Amino acid sequence: MTNFKLEIAKKISQIVNLEEKEIENYIEIPKEINNGDYAFPCFKLARSLKKSPIDIADNIKENIELDEKIFTNIEVVGGYLNFFVNKELFAEEVLQSVSQNDEYGKSEIGKGKNIVIDYSSPNIAKTFHIGHLRTTVIGSALYNIYKYLGYNVTGINHIGDYGTQFGKLIEGYKRWGTEYNLEENPIEKLTEIYVRISNACKEDETILEECRNNFKKLEEGEPYCKELWKKFKDVSLKEFQKVYDILGTKFDSWNGEAFYIDKMGEVVELLEKSGKLVESQGAKIIDLEDKGMAPCIIEKTNGSSTYATRDLAAILYRARTYDYDKALYVTSYEQVLHFKQIFEVAKLLGLDEKYIKGLEHISYGMVLLETGKMSTRDGNVIKLEDLLNEAIQRAEKIIEEKNPNLENKDEVAKKVGIGAVIFNDLANSRVKDEIFNWNNVLNFQGETGPYIQYTYVRTKSIVEKAGGVPDIKDIKVKYLQDDISSKIIKLIYNFEDILTQVVDKNEPSILSRYLIEVAKNYSNFYNENKIIVDDSEIQNTRVYVTYAVGKILKIGSKLLGIEMPDKM
RNA sequence: GGGUCAAUAGCUCAGUUGGAUAGAGCACACGCCUUCUAAGCGUGGGGUCGGGAGUUCGAAUCUCUUUUGGCCCA
Numbered sequence: 001m002t003n004f005k006l007e008i009a010k011k012i013s014q015i016v017n018l019e020e021k022e023i024e025n026y027i028e029i030p031k032e033i034n035n036g037d038y039a040f041p042c043f044k045l046a047r048s049l050k051k052s053p054i055d056i057a058d059n060i061k062e063n064i065e066l067d068e069k070i071f072t073n074i075e076v077v078g079g080y081l082n083f084f085v086n087k088e089l090f091a092e093e094v095l096q097s098v099s100q101n102d103e104y105g106k107s108e109i110g111k112g113k114n115i116v117i118d119y120s121s122p123n124i125a126k127t128f129h130i131g132h133l134r135t136t137v138i139g140s141a142l143y144n145i146y147k148y149l150g151y152n153v154t155g156i157n158h159i160g161d162y163g164t165q166f167g168k169l170i171e172g173y174k175r176w177g178t179e180y181n182l183e184e185n186p187i188e189k190l191t192e193i194y195v196r197i198s199n200a201c202k203e204d205e206t207i208l209e210e211c212r213n214n215f216k217k218l219e220e221g222e223p224y225c226k227e228l229w230k231k232f233k234d235v236s237l238k239e240f241q242k243v244y245d246i247l248g249t250k251f252d253s254w255n256g257e258a259f260y261i262d263k264m265g266e267v268v269e270l271l272e273k274s275g276k277l278v279e280s281q282g283a284k285i286i287d288l289e290d291k292g293m294a295p296c297i298i299e300k301t302n303g304s305s306t307y308a309t310r311d312l313a314a315i316l317y318r319a320r321t322y323d324y325d326k327a328l329y330v331t332s333y334e335q336v337l338h339f340k341q342i343f344e345v346a347k348l349l350g351l352d353e354k355y356i357k358g359l360e361h362i363s364y365g366m367v368l369l370e371t372g373k374m375s376t377r378d379g380n381v382i383k384l385e386d387l388l389n390e391a392i393q394r395a396e397k398i399i400e401e402k403n404p405n406l407e408n409k410d411e412v413a414k415k416v417g418i419g420a421v422i423f424n425d426l427a428n429s430r431v432k433d434e435i436f437n438w439n440n441v442l443n444f445q446g447e448t449g450p451y452i453q454y455t456y457v458r459t460k461s462i463v464e465k466a467g468g469v470p471d472i473k474d475i476k477v478k479y480l481q482d483d484i485s486s487k488i489i490k491l492i493y494n495f496e497d498i499l500t501q502v503v504d505k506n507e508p509s510i511l512s513r514y515l516i517e518v519a520k521n522y523s524n525f526y527n528e529n530k531i532i533v534d535d536s537e538i539q540n541t542r543v544y545v546t547y548a549v550g551k552i553l554k555i556g557s558k559l560l561g562i563e564m565p566d567k568m
Numbered sequence: 569g570g571g572u573c574a575a576u577a578g579c580u581c582a583g584u585u586g587g588a589u590a591g592a593g594c595a596c597a598c599g600c601c602u603u604c605u606a607a608g609c610g611u612g613g614g615g616u617c618g619g620g621a622g623u624u625c626g627a628a629u630c631u632c633u634u635u636u637g638g639c640c641c642a
Contacts, residue, residue: 025585032588041587043625053625078588079625292571294641336572337640363573366638402607416607428581431573433638439594440580444607446593447581454607462604501584513582516592527600527609546604568607 001093001493004085007070008038015063016045016056033483036075036082037090037490043079053079087486091477094493098548099472103148104555105495110151110503116322117143117153118314119330120249121256123160124236125169125190128243129381130436131332131367131374137425137561138364139330140249141508144559145499154322158314159256161233164304165194167215170228171207172197174214186235191376198377219261219304246388246418248561260313264305267312267349271298274348286345296341311342312349319355326358328506333363333431362506364430370437382436391417394442395450403568412565416450417442419562423449426560427512447516449562452553455519456564459550462531462543469547470540479541484525491518492548495556508560515556522549 009024016023023040030039042053042060049056057076064074066083073084098104119139122132139155146153172193173180180189201208218225237254244250268284271277276286282301288294297306318327329339339361347356367374374381395417399409406412424441427448428434444450463469480489491514498514501507531542554564 028584028587030588031583031591035588039588043587046625080588294571332639333573334639340572365573368638398607403605432581433574435580437580443594446607448593448607450607451593454605458605458608465604505584509582510584513592516582520592523608524610526604530604532604568605 001097002070002089004038004070004083004090007067008040008083011064011066012040012060015060016049018045030080030082033487035077035080036073037085038083040081040083041079042081046079057081087481087489088477090493091480091485091489094489095472095475095477095544095548098492098551104551105499106148106150107496107499108150109500110146110149113151113325114322115146115151115153116156116318116324116327117146117330118156118158118328119143120244120251121156121158121160121331122240124256125165125187125194125232126160126236126376127187127191127381128240128384129374129376130384130387131381133384133387133421134364134367134425134430134434135330135332136244136247136249137422138362138430138508139328140247140561141426141511141559142328142330142362142503142506143250144561145502145508145511148559149499149503151503154253154324155251156253156255156318157251159233159237159254159258161229162257162261162310164212164215166218166229166232167211167213168197168201169194169232170214170218170225171211172200173228173232182231182235187239190232190236191379195377243384243388246385246414247422248563255314255317257310260310260317261305263313263317264309267309267316268298270316270349271345274350276348286348288341288344291344293337293341293344296345298345307338308342308345311338312346315342315346315355315359316349316351319351324355324358326360327355328360328362330362330364332366334366336361336363339363360506362430365433367434367436370435387441388418388421390438391421391442393417395420395444398444399568406567412568415563415565416444416453416568419449419453419557420444421449422560422562423452423512426508427516429509430507449557450568452515452519452557452562453564453568455522456550456553456557457566457568458526459522459546459553460566462546463550466532466539466543470544472544474537475541475544476537477541479538480545484521484528485545488518488521488525488545488549491521492552495552499559511556511560515553515560518549518552518556522546 005024005027006020008027009020012023013020026044027038027040030036042056045056046053054076057079060081061074061076066074070086070089071083072086075082117139120132120136122128143153143155169190176193176196180193182189197211201211214225218229268277271286277284277298278287280295283297284299285295285297288296296308298309300306315327318324343356343359346359369380371380392413395413396409399406399413420443421441480486494514498511502510525545529542531539531546533539557564
């Protein structure tokens with residue numbers, strides 16, 4: 001493909017005394033279509049050249065020698081130099097590159113780079129609720145997109161399968177285990193047991209003592225405790241898997257916290273060697289006051305480990321095992337300080353600087369209920385499974401209304417319902433909090449997943465009706481000169497750039513927004529133009545654009561973790 | 569108290585390194601299905617970009633300050 005920006009930069013640098021690179025950076029893409037395809041703002045040169053921006057623009061315009069095949073026009077508008085590219089050439093190149101590539105937008109820019117993404121990571125024996133959705137879908141989307149750009153990606157579900165709460169659960173199960181049938185509804189039952197034993201602990205210190213004792217035994221590897229712990233873990237994972245199956249979430253590693261139990265000793269040793277590990281009130285800490293942070297506790301007063309120690313052990317392990325260039329942690333912003341501390345302390349582990357630089361916390365906003373924060377303890381959580389099922393049901397109802405004769409209704413309802421839920425969580429910037437509202441999440445109109453699916457289904461049905469994808473040789477780009485067509489071509493061209501933006505910022509919403517934009521413009525195109533017409537040149541051209549749009553929508557959605565139905 | 573993130577239309581949000589007239593969706597009102605799927609398209613109203621100061625050719629965007637809210641730490 002012609003690099004238009006570079007072309008402009010080259011020519012301008014011949015006239016003004018600036019590096020190509022710098023000029024390329026200044027060149028922007030006008031919002032208004034009347035202002036051309038690329039613009040060079042001359043204001044930045046005004047001071048150094050001691051001339052008015054308009055004079056500079058005029059001067060460049062007069063002296064620049066652009067290839068007329070590539071650019072059709074240059075205009076000076078209020079200090080801007082606006083460039084108009086040859087629409088026909090542009091459209092031809094863009095459609096050409098779509099046609100040659102089944103995996104349009106795929107690239108090798110990440111070749112040789114290893115990315116580790118830690119996402120989802122739920123706690124054993126706790127409800128998988130709507131709050132866990134964001135980490136799961138954001139992590140998955142990043143996983144897919146990094147991979148598409150050629151990175152070698154490892155997805156890790158860092159299960160929360162360790163901690164003092166297991167001492168309690170074991171005690172509860174020892175006491176009343178026979179009263180609960182864990183097979184039936186494991187997590188609910190375990191939660192009940194947990195609440196019951198917690199209350200019992202509050203009333204009777206000796207019970208709490210027993211719980212602590214159990215945890216100690218678990219750490220020492222006492223068989224019965226270990227067996228129970230394993231049981232809790234197994235039934236929980238089975239529950240989680242149900243949700244992952246519905247969402248289509250995959251992981252390469254399920255190494256959770258327990259995996260690092262025997263790897264924490266080394267962390268303590270290394271920190272001790274660094275000389276920074278100090279005693280404070282009986283605990284071992286790393287003081288971070290000079291960094292403006294609270295101290296990082298490595299070992300508690302009673303000698304037991306902390307989250308921090310496990311995370312540090314994980315960093316060591318991941319650096320050695322995956323030789324990562326980036327290690328991403330997708331968790332809510334509640335943990336911002338925690339990761340800041342961990343990343344600071346990680347500098348003391350003697351790892352190569354590369355591994356420290358690669359650590360990145362991908363934080364996102366909270367999911368709140370209208371009544372406030374969710375709490376497993378208080379039982380005011382919305383189970384993710386319930387949400388997904390409700391979404392599927394609503395989709396079914398709409399299909400029944402709009403398209404009762406549709407085949408595979410169940411399958412389509414699933415794709416649409418789940419698509420709506422996933423898209424809803426990926427559509428906004430990560431930082432935004434989300435106040436959960438059934439009607440918002442399960443809205444299928446406007447800027448939603450189903451809207452993209454609907455648009456895709458349309459493209460699919462048109463291509464089918466036209467008798468398949470036309471040969472690229474049979475299209476005439478002169479029919480794509482109008483504003484809407486140009487906009488669509490430009491959007492298709494931008495796809496790869498959008499994907500690189502996503503990984504630059506670790507922000508999948510950039511892709512979500514883009515897909516909406518594509519769908520919207522195509523819907524516009526669809527309503528303005530009849531696509532299947534008598535004139536075969538016009539038809540072939542429009543069908544080809546339709547096909548290209550469908551391709552983008554499908555690839556893009558797939559990267560977000562959203563499946564496309566063929567009909568809906 | 570310290571740190572941190574946010575604040576843009578009635579609601580939910582976009583707004584690329586500062587750039588041309590601040591944009592969508594929802595909701596509301598009206599219009600568009602005998603021809604490619606109306607889960608769609610179009611038109612319309614609706615704004616002190618939380619307030620104030622500064623930086624400069626130019627600020628929703630950067631700096632300072634202030635208000636409100638979320639989160640984390642003690």
